[in-house]
Each structure stands twice: as structure tokens, then as C-alpha cells.
Amino acid sequence: MPKKVSRRSFLKRTFGFAAAAFGLSAGGYYYARDIEPRLLDITNHKISNNAIPQAFDNLKIVQFSDTHLGFHYDLDQLEELIEKINKIRADIIFFTGDLMDEPNKYSEANQIPSLLQKIEAPLGKFAIYGNHDHGGYGSDIYKSIMEEAGFILLLNENRKIEVSGSSIHVIGIDDAMLGRPDIKLAVENIEEPSYKILLSHAPDLADGAYSFGIQLQLSGHSHGGQIKIPFFGALVKPPYAERYHEGFYEIGSQEPLTLYVNRGLGTTRLPFRFLSRPEMTIFTLHSDNGN
Template identity: 55%
Template sequence: MSESISRRTFLKKGLRTLATVTGLGIGGGYYAHNVEPKWLEIKHKIISHPLIPKGFHGMKMIQFSDTHLGFQFQLNDLQAIVNKINQLDPDVILFTGDLMDEPNKYNAQQKIPPVLNQLKAPLGKFCIYGNHDHGGYGSEIYSDIMKKSHFTMLQNTSTKISLLTAEEIYIAGVDDAMLGQPDFEKALSGIPEEVYVIMLSHAPDLADISSKYNIKYQISGHSHGGQVQIPFAGALVTPPYAEKYREGTYEIDSLTLHVNRGLGTTRLPYRFLSRPELTIYEFQAE
């Protein structure tokens, strides 16, 4: 009799445990596929440095990155992000690469510029190449879309942001590290020595190169923050050139690096412990 009760109790406990594990698996899968990919986090970063002119005090830049349109992130998601960015009233907008997941296979290319054209930034909209922008014969497709969307492409070049007071800072951009040809010398050519320089690089690990130049801040994407992070183990996958600096803010010698987790997904339509991110950078003159 006691053996029968013992066996019955064991089976009940076993079934409860199996049901719990199965429930967690199903619930976790639903969360990672349907909840976290749309659970936007807005991060606020302060940029303060003696080289920032007083006229730039309070200026606001917003970075969005890695939309990977066509995989999980769709045009209606892009429209929602555009609405959110405009609500935040930026002076400058930065896109740090990977607009479409597979540019040559994305069938709604012509619908992207009307959405991105709604973005308002009085001091300019700037973009760089990511690896997916070059992939799938996408270089010209991406360039044409961003031009029609009135973004300035920074491919191994720089641009000056000037105020009516004649005060200025520079934003430079390098080509993608995986499928492009990043050239720091070319990107920084002609920039005066005693000015504040921001570098846009899709690949965060290029910060080790940026730190050797007169660059004070690097803004990157690419990593998705690992996209799926396993508790106590870390990111499931980190792409090349995002293995050292995966997410968040780092101090590398005299350089500050911020790695944005991006908005979309790739390879797997999941995010877990790696929410999509918009980053607001606010300037403070010392």
C-alpha cells in the first residue's frame, strides 16, 4: 500500500514538474517572440566635455539602429518609431546601420522613404552603412533609400554641425567593418584639431581604433545586445566586431563608446533580456 502511494506521489510530482517546465518554455517563447521585441527602452546619455561649445548646451541627438526591416520588424513598427522620435523633438537624428535584413529581397523598398521623411531634425539626419546594408547587393539600394529620405550618408567622411554663433562640432562616419572598407584617415581628413568629434561606426569593436585618434565619442549598433541572453551565461550569439563591446557605455582611454541594442531582430525572431533601444544624447557644455 505504501509503495503504491509512494509511486502515485512520485508520478504526480513528476507531472507537475513537467507541466511547470513546459509552461515556462511556452511562456518564455511567447514573451521572447511577442513581448520583448516590442518593449522599447529609451536610454538617456549625457555628453559633457570641455571641447563642447556653450551654444550646444542642451542640444539633443537621437540614435536608432538595426531595424532589419522584413525579418520581424515591419513598416508599421518603423512608423511607430518615427512617431516616437518626433515626439522626443531631437535636433539631430542618427541611424547607425542595418535598415533591411536582406535589401535585395525586401519588396517594400519604395515605401520606406515616405516614412523616414517624416523624421524632423533641424540640424540634420545622418546615417552610416551596416553589414546588412552592403549584404545581398544592397549597397546602392540602401544609399538610394537614405538619400530619398534626406539622410546624409557618412561613408568614410565627416560633416560639420554649425550654429549661428559660428560654434561647431563634427560628426564622422566609417564604412562597415565586415563588408565595407572603413578608413579612419579619410573619415577624419580636414577636421580641425581642437573640436569635438563624434564617430559613427556600425561595428562597436572599432572603438579600439577610434581611441587612437582625436575622437571623443563613438556611437555604434550591430550587436543587438546579444539579442538573446542566457541568465548567468551571457549572449547566445555575438556577431564579429561586436564581441568585445556588446551593449551599453564604455570608457576607452579618452574615448567614450555607446553601443545601442537596435530595434529589430535577425537570424532568430526573438529578444530575451535585450530590449530594443532608442538612445537620446544630450550635450552639456562644461
């Protein structure tokens, strides 16, 4: 049954979209279409947890997401991004979905693997499905590209990463909109205790992930709202990114799950970004076990 929209909520949305239309007129339109989408924000965050082994102290992770190649994001931009990623000298790379906007219609798909192959990460490159990776019969296209590029594509499964006899686990689940995410299946055979990082394109699945002892979830999908209006916030919140759409959240009260929602790199539906710059994120793990 469709969710009933209150009069107050309707008026707020109407005013918000009217404000957006006004803000995007003239100079605002030019800024949101041609300037902000190219203003890459490289954010740095430290992740501390007593479950992180000492051997992983200061280990560096890069997350990038939602390139949407073919919709106002091109291969030249991807190549520039890869150069920036390699300068960071990350240990692990995570791509959290939506590589191409329409996989079966993107004529330059065959050029993507050779670019992504250039990304360097001694402990592994991991990827998951986003809704656009499944859309347009793109599931097999995306799988072929990522595997040829040297990424481990996680589909309701996990991988152990080992350093000096210690380990953590990376877990990847399917997309929530067009796939079949199964966290229970994905965490099978993980030895406890273990520091667990979940890759889920859809951030709102964090509420369910908390019960599986996940310490960190990395997501995308929301584009940070893509267009934000002062005092009203994000205007574009897709399904499964309605509760959590940007930055850090703590899920649960005891031993909470830390969720981070990356704003992504490209745009979708509308070729605009306003107060929601494209983002690449660097996480540095910090062992907080007191040893």
C-alpha cells in the same frame, strides 16, 4: 587559423545554449518572440565633455539602429517609431546601420523613403552603412533610400555642424564586415580642436578610433546580444561586436573615447529577444569647459 576553443569555454557555451533552449520553451518562447521584441526601451543619457562648445549645451541627439525591416520588423512599427522620435524634438538624428535585413529581397523598400522623410531634425539626419545594408547587393539600394529620405550618408567622411559660430564634427565610417572602414580618411580636414562624434556600425572599432582623438563613438550591430542568460550574459555576439556589445564603455586612459552601443530595434537570424529589449537612445550634450 581557427581559434582553439578550450574545454571550459566549450562546456560554458554548450550549457548556455541549453539554458537558452530551456528558457525559450513554452512561455519563455512566446515572451521572447512576441512580447519583448515590441517592448521599446527609450534610454536617456547626458554626454559631458570640455570639448563641447557652449553653443551645443543641451543639444539633443537621437540614435536608432538595426531595424532589419523584413525580418520580424515591419513598416507599421517603423511608422510608430518615427512618431516617437518626432515627439522628442531632437536637433540631430543618427541611424547607425542595418535598415533592411535583405535589401534586394524586401518588396516594400519603395515605401521606406516617404516614412523616413517625416523624421524632423533641424541640424541634420545622418546615417552609415551596416553589414546588412551592403549584403545582398544592397549598397546602392540603401544609398538611394537614405538620400531620398533626406539623410546624409557618411562613407569614410565627415560633416561639420555649426551653431552660433561654433562647430562639432560628425564622422561616419563604412561597415567592418562587408565594407572598407577608413577612419584616417574619414577625419581628414577636421580642424583641431573639435568635438568629434564617430558613427561606426561595428563597436569593436573603437579601439582604433581612440588614437584619432574621437570623443564619442555611437554604434549598433550587436543587438545587445539579443538573447541573454543570467550569469552567462549575451549569447549572440557577431564579429566586431565581441568585445563591446551593450551600453557605455571608456576606451583609453587619457582623454578617453566614450563608446555607446545601442541594442537596436529589430532582430536578426533568430526572431527572439530575451533580456535585451529593443532600444532608441536620446543623448543630451553638456558643455563642460567651465566657461
